[in-house]
Amino acid sequence: MSDLLERLRGRGWRLTSQRRVVAEVLDGEHVHLTADEVHARAVERLPEISRATVYNTLGELVGLGEVLEVATDGRAKRYDPNAHHAHQHLVCYGCGAIRDVHPQGDPLAALPASERFGFTLSGAEITYRGLCPDCSTGS
Amino acid sequence: MSDLLERLRGRGWRLTSQRRVVAEVLDGEHVHLTADEVHARAVERLPEISRATVYNTLGELVGLGEVLEVATDGRAKRYDPNAHHAHQHLVCYGCGAIRDVHPQGDPLAALPASERFGFTLSGAEITYRGLCPDCSTGS
DNA sequence: TCCTAACTTGGACTTTGTCTAAGTCAACAC
DNA sequence: GTGTTGACTTAGACAAAGTCCAAGTTAGGA
Numbered sequence: 001m002s003d004l005l006e007r008l009r010g011r012g013w014r015l016t017s018q019r020r021v022v023a024e025v026l027d028g029e030h031v032h033l034t035a036d037e038v039h040a041r042a043v044e045r046l047p048e049i050s051r052a053t054v055y056n057t058l059g060e061l062v063g064l065g066e067v068l069e070v071a072t073d074g075r076a077k078r079y080d081p082n083a084h085h086a087h088q089h090l091v092c093y094g095c096g097a098i099r100d101v102h103p104q105g106d107p108l109a110a111l112p113a114s115e116r117f118g119f120t121l122s123g124a125e126i127t128y129r130g131l132c133p134d135c136s137t138g139s
Numbered sequence: 140m141s142d143l144l145e146r147l148r149g150r151g152w153r154l155t156s157q158r159r160v161v162a163e164v165l166d167g168e169h170v171h172l173t174a175d176e177v178h179a180r181a182v183e184r185l186p187e188i189s190r191a192t193v194y195n196t197l198g199e200l201v202g203l204g205e206v207l208e209v210a211t212d213g214r215a216k217r218y219d220p221n222a223h224h225a226h227q228h229l230v231c232y233g234c235g236a237i238r239d240v241h242p243q244g245d246p247l248a249a250l251p252a253s254e255r256f257g258f259t260l261s262g263a264e265i266t267y268r269g270l271c272p273d274c275s276t277g278s
Numbered sequence: 279t280c281c282t283a284a285c286t287t288g289g290a291c292t293t294t295g296t297c298t299a300a301g302t303c304a305a306c307a308c
Numbered sequence: 309g310t311g312t313t314g315a316c317t318t319a320g321a322c323a324a325a326g327t328c329c330a331a332g333t334t335a336g337g338a
Contacts, residue, residue, distance in 0.1 A: 056286085093261070121268070133258070
């Protein structure tokens with residue numbers, strides 16, 4: 001993730017303590033955090049960091065392509081730092097757990113020209129839905 | 140869509156004018172409306188209908204499987220009455236236009252067992268992203 | 279060390295959606 | 309037809325998620 005900070009500095013970013021902390025939080029083990037969760041973890045390291053800055057920083061990271069926005073549930077967006085490896089998401093409709101998954105093949109290949117309506121396609125987001133092992137045994 | 144009303148009555152629904160109006164609105168040509176857009180169109184036909192009733196009715200239709208919730212942008216959810224024909228969505232990142240599309244094959248087949256992490260899969264939602272003809276010429 | 283544009287802050291504001299208590303009415307029984 | 313009743317609707321308060329702004333702070337170049 002220090003790679004990330006260097007990349008950002010190379011793009012003219014001012015390297016503030018707030019941005020550093022947000023980057024560190026995203027680099028942790030919890031990889032699909034909401035903005036509020038990022039803020040909560042950031043506050044532990046830098047108590048005076050504001051919500052607005054967290055939103056600003058996340059937005060900038062998304063704009064730079066360093067972080068992905070994931071909207072799996074229509075509630076708060078989640079932020080996925082694994083932006084440099086193409087992947088999709090598998091979501092449990094019991095507990096909401098999210099896993100990164102790697103389907104085979106190119107998802108765009110499944111959409112024939114007749115179904116593209118003149119669009120210039122750039123990508124596809126797939127959300128697989130199911131029950132995770134914990135939730136399916138508990139039923 | 141009167142089919143829909145009959146189906147709902149068969150399931151014990153009280154057939155109120157409000158529910159009728161919401162069903163009529165969803166049956167129109169604009170098929171990916173937000174809750175507020177549904178409300179705005181419903182008010183044209185039944186001025187006293189409340190936002191709460193629109194939200195309630197949409198939620199019930201989703202619960203009954205008659206309407207799909209679509210979250211393509213992390214903003215307001217959209218409601219898709221085309222629930223009885225499996226389909227996916229193609230979204231323009233210029234103007235936000237949404238089209239129903241029908242990819243070939245079973246999307247679940249692309250996810251090998253080693254990438255399922257013990258989940259019991261039930262479906263997949265695919266959002267194809269691209270530029271629509273209008274937005275790509277205008278650039 | 280100084281300067282300044284970029285960054286951050288707190289709080290007001292907006293959008294989207296949920297909840298509640300009180301009033302209304304669709305559908306059934308007669 | 310009329311009455312009854314529980315399901316439905318309403319207005320408005322509330323909550324969650326996110327945006328915006330004016331004022332203050334600061335990273336990094338000169």
